[in-house]
Amino acid sequence: MKIKCIVVDDEPLALEMVSNFVEKTDFLELKGRFDSALEALGFINSHEVHLIFLDIQMPDLTGMELARVLDNRKGQSTPKIIFTTAYNQYAIEGYKVDALDYLLKPFSYEEFLTASQKALRHFQKNSQPEKASSAEDYIFIKVEYQLVKVLLKEIILVEGYKDYVKIHLSGKTSPLLSLTTLKNMEEMLPESQFMRIHRSYIINLDHIQSISKSTVNMGVMNISVSDGYKENFLRFIDKWIN
Template identity: 35%
Template sequence: MMRCLIIDDEQLIRDLLEDNIRQLPFLQLVKSCKNALEAWDIIQKEPIDLLFLDVQMPRMSGLQFLSSLVNPPMVILVTAYREYALEGFNLQVIDYLLKPFSMDRFMKACSRANELFQLKQQQTSSATGYPDFFVHVEYTLVKITIADINYIEGLKDYIKIYLTSQDRPILTRMPMKTIKRKLPPNDFIRTHKSFLVAVKKITTVKRDAVCIGEKEIPVSPLYKENVTRLIHPSS
């Protein structure tokens, strides 16, 4: 599931995008913002996979905002002016929606983004040499995509796997040492005897915790050096 952020100064367009996003099962709306400055704070705190970005906005245009991002998510431009499409493609946007746009056109743009999203996840698994895996949930096998994992919490003989694509964690019977062997060691750090955290999902580091968005995950004294190496790799 792709986590989406909307940035558009028109309320009607934001309402339309919000409604369309809710109708596609592979999209999850994180926030809807009326300007780039409001969105800046969100994108620093939350993992975002897909950005619906208006071009013409007060104070900072959508293209200026996109150019300011060091590691931008996938972007679908939303504009009333066709001439911005070429400049947008120079910034490697996925597609553009010309206002007013139909649901069919919206679905086509989102399907293109989803194909690229799935390909990136597959490439991540292939590059690390650690394939996605299945876990038992009651009487069902559930596939876990490594790139989708935010963090893992150990609970004696069980673990909870917290995913970007789901609000509720996956609970399965498995010791931490077993799940750790299934994960690329450079992509996950132990912050506590009960927590494994995806490095790329960390948005903030505090004195005794790391954060993924608003969620704080404890850092115990025994594993504090792991977090120190994350901030200062050469140390």
Template identity: 35%
Template sequence: MVLKCIAIDDEPLALKLIAGYVARFPLLQLVQTFEDAITGAEFLKANPVDLLFVDINMPDITGIDLVRSLDVKPMVIFTTAYKNFAYEGFELEAIDYILKPIDFKRFEKAVEKAIEYHRYKTKPTDEQTDESLYVYSEYRMVKIDLNSIEYIESMEDYIKIHVANAKTILTLMPLKKVLEKLPADKFQRIHRSYIVPISKIRSIQNRKVKLTDTELPVSESYLDFVRNWMKSR
């Protein structure tokens, strides 16, 4: 597996640095670099690649607008000198955002995410396991071990994924969509606002599900699950 990639940045020194970093990864092939965002976008429309390194602030069009214009989007790693990003960038599901000046260790971490995610997405169906969930949070892709999930909570357009011994992860996604990404034999929706891992249910009483450290309500629509769960005990 070799990932074809290009880099777009109006700063020649930044491109030179990225090219040098990419050369240190046997699994990456840098096809071309562009100082002009429009030319780079035109190249991408005719020559799809696996991974794109792109600056956000460029004089002709922004990196965010460039990525949005692509019909076929590669994995994207944004590079920028600014800490604050437009809300629209969140929706582009970037693999990562790297702040300039680009440190190699930080670059390496982003590339490893891209390689791992590519393997996950291209793995044959009969070889896939349901051990991880990928979501986008704080402008980058996050991998979550399914066994670490305590419960998932709906917050209107967002969801909060409560993870054991770690910071709660907030992501822009409806509860219904995340449920579709989870193995049906391991997770159950119990309320319009909650999904729980079945293995972490300690007890159910009076329409309340008791987890390890949390108690959550069960709505009328999901009482069949409660009955079936209690019969299996």
């Protein structure tokens, strides 16, 4: 799927950087770039826009004021917002206008990509702007000094340690190692396909081989369902059996 985006920032260097980030991300489509929130509002009123990368401190109309104007519409076609700002004091206000994320300048492409993937999951979940095909269901994982594209259907399970995770993939003898947390992985992976069943494990429901009373066989290993996650897992079993 392609998410139609605009970038709004009155700082030329920031406007250029974020626009370049959008253009190098294959599920984003740059439809416009503006150094004025008023100009951006005029564009939004006459064009289809799904996502705005929005600075806050701008003359005439601030990014937060633009966000409030859009939030008051409460319509199906209202664009979602990812704030890009040098000021962290606006984070709470950002959540009040239902912003998807809040990127604090200076931010890296990896941070930008993580926020963008959050937007992708939002639109896929809500069937906006179009239904995603299975071929596009993927995430990017940081492995050593590069970002690796991983298809969701190939992930068997994710095994969490203190400061990193192991991602077990079908057809691969060795797991991918990534310096991130299991909580971050849980936020990246769609709930419809993945489930956390233990403080140290997230499983891909499509790769379950068999289920016993309190254990799940994933092919590569057996995993015990811990008490804190058992209720959610039992609801899944009921649907599976029925």
